[in-house]
Amino acid sequence: MAKHLLSAETYKRLEAEITHLEHNELPRVADLIGIAREMGDLKENGDYHAAKDEYGQLNDRKNLLLSILEGSEIATAPTSGEVGVLSRVTILFDGDDADDAETYLIGHIEEKRTGEGVEVMSPVSPIGSALLGHAEGDLVQITLENGAKVSVSVVKVQN
DSSP: OOSEEEOHHHHHHHHHHHHHIIIIIHHHHHHHHHHHHTTSOSTTOHHHHHHHHHHHHHHHHHHHHHHHHHTEEEOOOOOTTBOOTTOEEEEEETTSOGGGOEEEEESOGGGOOTTSOOEEEOTTSHHHHHHTTOBTTOEEEEEOTTSOEEEEEEEEEEO
């Protein structure tokens, strides 16, 4: 099994981000480093150090994305009504009020989309992995990393 299951949309977005970094951002910052080098004394050249730091951060992001894509597969749609990778699941922790229900997208952190207001839960986290295969109305017993046991009710599943 692949290390990372991604939606086709996210896979394409990450490929596009790598291309943008390689062809736009990294060359732009490399030019800034060159300009800053021409200013002289590199020990006290803030522009040079800032550009080098930015280049390092952009290059690290590119390498992270490359490693994610290298070990990834396109996730298939989960069975209707069943929690799977890329499902949106609303859960309620035992003892909480119905108003406290929380909705998560089960998937890789790169699936997070700004503006949608839905947090991402990893399918390999204790709660995420315990929810896989369950359906609306199921009560799921979960043992957390610290040994604590919690129960959550699956309120809603959207696939």
